[in-house]
Amino acid sequence: MEGIQSIKQRFEIIGNDPKLNRAIEKATQVAPTDISVLVTGESGVGKESIPKIIHSLSHRKHAKYIAVNCGAIPEGTIDSELFGHEKGAFTGATQTRSGYFEVADGGTIFLDEVGELPLTTQVRLLRVLENGEFLKVGSSQTQKTDVRIVAATNVNMFEAIKKEKFREDLYYRLSTVEINIPPLRERTEDIHLLFRKFASDFGQKYKMPTIRLQDDAVQLLLKYRWPGNIRQLRNIAEQISVLEESRTINLPVLNGYLPTTGDSNLPAVIGQKGKESDFSTEREILYKVLFDMKGDLNDLKKLTLELLKNNDTEKVQEENETLIQKIYGENGEVNVPDSEDAMEVLQLPERKPEHADTTAPTMASSPDKYHFAEEIEEEETLSPNQ
Ligand SMILES: Nc1ncnc2c1ncn2[C@@H]1O[C@H](COP(=O)(O)OP(=O)(O)OP(=O)(O)O)[C@@H](O)[C@H]1O
Ligand SMILES: [Mg+2]
Numbered sequence: 001m002e003g004i005q006s007i008k009q010r011f012e013i014i015g016n017d018p019k020l021n022r023a024i025e026k027a028t029q030v031a032p033t034d035i036s037v038l039v040t041g042e043s044g045v046g047k048e049s050i051p052k053i054i055h056s057l058s059h060r061k062h063a064k065y066i067a068v069n070c071g072a073i074p075e076g077t078i079d080s081e082l083f084g085h086e087k088g089a090f091t092g093a094t095q096t097r098s099g100y101f102e103v104a105d106g107g108t109i110f111l112d113e114v115g116e117l118p119l120t121t122q123v124r125l126l127r128v129l130e131n132g133e134f135l136k137v138g139s140s141q142t143q144k145t146d147v148r149i150v151a152a153t154n155v156n157m158f159e160a161i162k163k164e165k166f167r168e169d170l171y172y173r174l175s176t177v178e179i180n181i182p183p184l185r186e187r188t189e190d191i192h193l194l195f196r197k198f199a200s201d202f203g204q205k206y207k208m209p210t211i212r213l214q215d216d217a218v219q220l221l222l223k224y225r226w227p228g229n230i231r232q233l234r235n236i237a238e239q240i241s242v243l244e245e246s247r248t249i250n251l252p253v254l255n256g257y258l259p260t261t262g263d264s265n266l267p268a269v270i271g272q273k274g275k276e277s278d279f280s281t282e283r284e285i286l287y288k289v290l291f292d293m294k295g296d297l298n299d300l301k302k303l304t305l306e307l308l309k310n311n312d313t314e315k316v317q318e319e320n321e322t323l324i325q326k327i328y329g330e331n332g333e334v335n336v337p338d339s340e341d342a343m344e345v346l347q348l349p350e351r352k353p354e355h356a357d358t359t360a361p362t363m364a365s366s367p368d369k370y371h372f373a374e375e376i377e378e379e380e381t382l383s384p385n386q
Helices: 004-010 018-030 049-056 075-083 119-131 157-162 168-174 188-205 215-223 229-243 251-257 276-310 313-319 321-328 339-347 372-382
Strands: 037-040 065-069 108-112 133-135 142-144 148-153 177-180
Touching: 004 018, 018 049, 018 177, 037 049, 049 065, 049 108, 049 148, 075 119, 119 133, 119 148, 119 168, 157 168, 188 215, 188 229, 215 251, 229 251, 229 276, 251 276, 276 313, 313 321
Parallel strands: 037 148, 037 177, 065 108, 108 148
Antiparallel strands: 133 142
16 A cells, blocks of 8 residues: 555655554555545644545546535536426526536545535435435436545534534534544644745745745744644734745744734634625635735835835835736725625625536656655755744
């Protein structure tokens, strides 16, 4: 069986945390079977690699792998997306259409955010899981399919069951094996490693020297709660890589990029009005708003500094035209939405149907990425103080 280290390289998974290793090991163990797997863990912990690993190591690897984001498909169309529909089944159904369960016959379907499935769809899914049978919407003719299901959720399924939003029988069918991905704050040893990997990637992407953290900043990185987990760490590495002129980052600078959230229960601020199931989307929107604000603030700081240094408004204006336009908009108007608009965005996250990813997971890694772990080790020996 392929070793865990080589799987990590293949799927570009960074880290050596024992719980993460165990999760990957579990994925390799269940891969050759048809057991249903439920991947659990907070938002941004890296759940999406698990179904890809399972599919790639299974006998289904040459058949289709379809990832469906259940939370992004409107309730009215999800049955048709998953199971297909007959011509004339509803207004606009001008042709018979195959659903993902038909298309992925012989392969794997990844049901991301499975807790968001409407109850009616849950009934259909239970049937497929029990005997491989399903009905197209508007049809009474049973069809058969042979699909391996891997599901993922970042919500507490027991809560959902208690609130009768999720069927208990379906939960047990889906979670024959549960693979939990630990939050980043519990993977202390991996945090700086991941940060350096992202800093190196973004340094290359934006053609700038890689940022490095001073020791006190590293300590802050390790203590922070990371409510958005690896996704948040990556975003912050990107922002700092782009916005900071000095490539050595000290504690106050890093601190400026970390949202101060008290107990870090960020979503509680906006969790009142929206559906509870919109939790993770709202959190992401809030991060984005905070990051954008921080970005604007940094731009303003730079501009003020230029003004102070040069004492020549016209020159500064000329030299920083793009920055000024970014902050103040095309016509010099302040580019800030009024508070009502902003609240609407926060409470009503847009839910567009997403195209399912019908491509097989990438099997090959570029040699550069492959050698990243070695690169880090080299850096460590060369720079013992970093
Ligand atoms: N161990 C890791 N090494 C490198 N990158 C990682 C790792 N874990 C996660 N990532 C990256 O972090 C980001 C978030 O991961 P992913 O999309 O899998 O999160 P998730 O658990 O599915 O979150 P959500 O519940 O919000 O969908 C992705 O860009 C992913 O590539
Ligand atoms: Mg995900």
